[in-house]
Every structure is written in structure tokens, then in C-alpha cells.
Amino acid sequence: MALKFRPEDLGWMLLVGAATLFGNGTPFGNPVTGELPRALVYNVLQFGVPAVLLVRLADAFVDAGRVPTWLAYPAVVISTIVLGVWFIAPALYPALGKVDWWSSANDIELAGTSSVWHALGMTIYVQLRSSHRAQARLKALQDAAAERQRRLAATQLLALQARVDPALLSRHLAIIDTELQHHPLRAQARLAALIELLRAMQPHLEAEMSTLPREIVALRAYARLAGADAQHTERLHFIRLAEPPELPLAPMVLMPLARALLDDEDTFWSLSLHIAPDHAELQLQALGPDSGLTQRAAARAPLVELARRLSAVHGEQASLALEPGLMPLIKLRWPVPTTSTS
Numbered sequence: 079m080a081l082k083f084r085p086e087d088l089g090w091m092l093l094v095g096a097a098t099l100f101g102n103g104t105p106f107g108n109p110v111t112g113e114l115p116r117a118l119v120y121n122v123l124q125f126g127v128p129a130v131l132l133v134r135l136a137d138a139f140v141d142a143g144r145v146p147t148w149l150a151y152p153a154v155v156i157s158t159i160v161l162g163v164w165f166i167a168p169a170l171y172p173a174l175g176k177v178d179w180w181s182s183a184n185d186i187e188l189a190g191t192s193s194v195w196h197a198l199g200m201t202i203y204v205q206l207r208s209s210h211r212a213q214a215r216l217k218a219l220q221d222a223a224a225e226r227q228r229r230l231a232a233t234q235l236l237a238l239q240a241r242v243d244p245a246l247l248s249r250h251l252a253i254i255d256t257e258l259q260h261h262p263l264r265a266q267a268r269l270a271a272l273i274e275l276l277r278a279m280q281p282h283l284e285a286e287m288s289t290l291p292r293e294i295v296a297l298r299a300y301a302r303l304a305g306a307d308a309q310h311t312e313r314l315h316f317i318r319l320a321e322p323p324e325l326p327l328a329p330m331v332l333m334p335l336a337r338a339l340l341d342d343e344d345t346f347w348s349l350s351l352h353i354a355p356d357h358a359e360l361q362l363q364a365l366g367p368d369s370g371l372t373q374r375a376a377a378r379a380p381l382v383e384l385a386r387r388l389s390a391v392h393g394e395q396a397s398l399a400l401e402p403g404l405m406p407l408i409k410l411r412w413p414v415p416t417t418s419t420s
Contacts, residue, residue, distance in 0.1 A: 083131075083134055087130050087134070090126070090130050091122055091126035091127050091129075091130045092122055092126060093126070094122075094125060094126040094129045094130060094199070095118065095121040095122030095123070095124075095125055095126030095127075096118060096121065096122070096126075097195065097199070098121045098125045098126070098192055098195060098196070099117055099118055099121040101191070101192075101195040102188065102191050102192060102195070113177075116174055116175070119174060120167065120170060120174060123166060123170060124161075124162035124163070124166040124167045124170065125158060125159075125162045125192065125196070127166075128157070128158045128161050128162055128166065129154065129158045129196065132154040132157055132158055133151075133154055133200075133203070135154075136150040136151055136153070136154050137207075147204060147208075151200050151203070151204050152197075152200075154200060155193060155196045155197050155200050156193075158196060159189050159192055159193050159196065160189075162192070163185050163188055163189045163192070164185065167185075224393070227390075228390065228391050228392070228393065229286050229287070231328075231387070231390035231391050232286060232287045232288070232328060232329065232391045233286055235288075235328060235329040235330040235331075235387060235391065236286075236287075236288060236329050236330075238329075238330055246337075247272075250268065250272055250303055251272075253268065254268050254269050254272070267302070268302075268303060271299050271300075271302040271303040272299075272303055274295070274299040275296055275299035275300050275303060278292060278295045278296035278299055279296055279333075287326045287327075287328075287329075287391070288326070288327055288328065288329035289324055289325065289326060289327060290322045290323065290324070290325040290326075290327045290351075290358070291321075291322045291323075291324060292327075293327050293329070293332045293333065294316070294319055294322050296333055297314070297332060297333060297336055297349070298316070300333065300336065300337065300340075301313060301314040301336070301340065304340045304341070312346075313340055313344075313345070313346055313347065314336065314340065314346075314347050314348070314349060315346075315347070315348040315349070315365070316348075316349050316350075317348055317349065317350035317351070318350055318351050319349065319350070319351055322351060323353070325358055325414050326414070326415075327412065328387055328388050328390075328391035328392060328396075328412070330387055331384050331387050331388050331398070331410070332360065332410065334380065334384060335362070335379055335381075335384055335398075335408070335410070336349075336362070338375070338378045338379035338380065339362065339375045339376065339378075339379060339408075340375075341378075344367070344371070345364065345365075345366070345367070345371050345372050345375045346364070346365040346366050346367065347362055347363065347364055347365060347372075348361075348362070348363045348365055349361070349362055349363075350363070353414075356413060356414070357395070357411055357412060357413050357414060358411070358412060358414050359409055359410065359411040360409070360410040360411075361407060361408070361409050361410075362406075362407070362408040362409075362410070363405070363406075363407050364376065364405040364406040364407070365405070366405075369404050369405060372405055372406050373406060375406075376400055376406035376408065379400075379408070381398055381399070381400060381408075384398050385397065385398040385399075388410070388412060392412040392413055393413065395411075395412070395413045396411060396412040396413065397409070397410075397411050397412075398410050398411075
């Protein structure tokens with residue numbers, strides 16, 4: 079259990095003291111204007127200070143589940159009035175003075191009227207606090223539900239990614255079969271890239287989310303598989319991705335995007351990683367050979383569907399967009415935990 083005192087509590091102490099003073103009608107019933115500052119100091123010290131401190135104490139007990147709400151906050155009102163009228167005020171007499179006409183009957187009257195105002199204020203405070211707590215619980219439940227939805231979407235995409243695409247497999251197996259007759263070394267390298275691609279696309283048994291390094295491994299294998307000689311990734315240049323950080327990334331987004339860009343057209347692209355404190359961004363920049371070919375390749379990419387997958391896993395802050403320009407630039411942005419980028 080921890081007591082939470084805030085800098086604004088000093089302002090609340092002044093407000094409670096001033097409200098008590100005005101609520102009891104002291105400024106209007108006392109014609110001596112010079113008595114008003116001293117009366118305000120009295121009310122702040124004897125009512126404002128204990129009320130705020132006791133409320134914070136009650137908040138701590140209620141939040142810890144040690145005292146029920148119906149008992150904690152009425153106890154604050156009673157304790158504030160008793161302490162303020164019969165303990166704190168007499169202790170202030172030597173320093174602040176006491177008017178000659180003040181008597182025990184005035185103490186009882188002050189306690190009665192102050193109890194009414196403090197009980198009213200405490201009722202409003204408890205209602206507002208209960209409303210805020212209910213809103214916080216509702217938001218926590220909504221956040222938990224959204225997180226479950228994101229995890230479910232990621233798991234479904236992982237399962238989809240694990241399925242072997244018959245078109246991809248038959249196409250490249252046919253290429254390998256043809257190359258075995260004339261370029262056996264190239265066929266062997268292409269077969270090794272295909273095996274690495276299939277291995278990278280199989281998720282860990284307990285995996286709930288793919289990662290950037292896993293997606294890059296699969297993408298490198300596919301770039302070699304789609305390359306002219308299957309020895310290197312000359313059609314897709316990787317920038318600042320030699321050792322990508324361990325960031326979570328939705329599966330079935332980057333690979334389908336790259337396949338749409340690299341298939342059927344002899345286009346060249348670069349892939350670079352840019353990390354900010356709250357998000358990461360992959361940029362696929364067209365390098366050539368000309369604007370027409372790269373524009374057609376970019377037009378084939380199912381950006382709307384891939385953006386939907388990305389948002390389903392990473393939330394509304396994630397985006398996938400094609401930037402206007404002579405040479406296409408596709409930006410894939412998604413939020414990452416702060417600890418991952420530090």
C-alpha cells in the first residue's frame with residue numbers, strides 16, 4: 079500500500095479551506111475585513127490540510143482492498159472535523175490568535191455546518207472517483223480484448239504462412255528441374271534457397287507472433303530464389319538489415335509484398351529499416367530499370383489487404399502506403415515497444 083501525494087494537493091488544500099470558509103458564511107458574517115486572511119489561514123490549516131491528507135490515506139486503503147469505500151470516506155469527514163475543530167485550531171491559537179467572543183458553542187456550530195459541506199464534497203468526490211475507476215476498468219478490459227484480437231490475428235497469419243503455396247512450389251521446382259540439365263550448380267543453389275525459405279516460413283510451435291529477423295531470413299531466401307543465378311539477392315538490396323533487431327512483426331505482410339514486386343518483372347528494389355523511439359519503418363524503394371516497369375510492379379501489390387493484416391496485428395497506428403513519385407516508394411510502418419528500440 080502506497081500513499082500518493084501530488085504537487086497539486088497543495089492547491090486542493092487551499093480550495094477545501096476556502097470552500098469551508100465561504101460555505102460557513104464567515105466572510106459575509108464578519109464585517110472586519112482584516113479578519114478574512116486570518117480566517118482563511120485557519121480554515122486551510124484546520125480543514126484543508128487534514129482533509130486532503132486523510133483522503134489520500136483513504137484512497138490508499140480502498141485501492142489496497144483493506145477498507146470498504148462506505149467506511150473509509152465517511153471516516154475522513156468525521157476525522158477532519160474532529161481534528162480541525164478540537165485539536166488543530168487550539169494548537170493554532172498561540173500563533174494566529176483567537177477572537178474574544180469564540181466559545182465552545184461556536185466550536186459545535188462550526189463542526190455541524192462544516193460537516194454538512196464536507197459530507198457533500200466527499201459524496202461528489204467518491205462518485206467521481208468511482209466513475210473514473212469504472213472507466214479505467216472498462217478501458218483495461220477493452221485493451222485486453224484488443225490485445226487478444228491482435229494475437230489471434232497474428233496466430234492465424236502464422237498458420238496461413240506455414241501453408242506451402244502450390245503455385246510458388248511448382249513454379250520454382252520446374253525452374254530447378256530445367257536448370258539441373260544445363261546449370262546444375264545454379265539449380266543446387268536455387269534448391270537450397272527454396273529449402274531455406276520453406277524452413278523460415280514454418281513458425282515455432284509456441285510462436286504467437288513473427289519477428290523482423292524471421293521475416294528478413296525468409297525474404298532473403300526468396301530474393302535468392304527469384305534471382306537470376308540464385309547466388310545472391312541482386313534484385314533486392316538490403317540496407318541496415320545485416321542484423322535486424324528482434325522486433326515483433328506481423329507475418330504474411332512483407333513476403334507477399336516482396337513477391338508482388340519481384341515476380342514477372344525484372345525490377346530492382348532496395349529494402350531499408352528506419353527505427354524511431356515509438357515505431358519502426360521498412361522502406362521498399364524502386365531502383366529501376368525504369369519508372370514504367372516499377373510502377374506496374376507496385377500496382378500489382380495488394381496493399382489494401384496487406385495493410386488490413388498489418389493493422390489487425392499492430393493496431394490502427396500501423397500503415398502500409400505507396401508514396402507518390404517517379405519511382406515507387408512503399409513504406410511499411412508499425413508501432414514497437416519502447417524497450418525494443420532502446
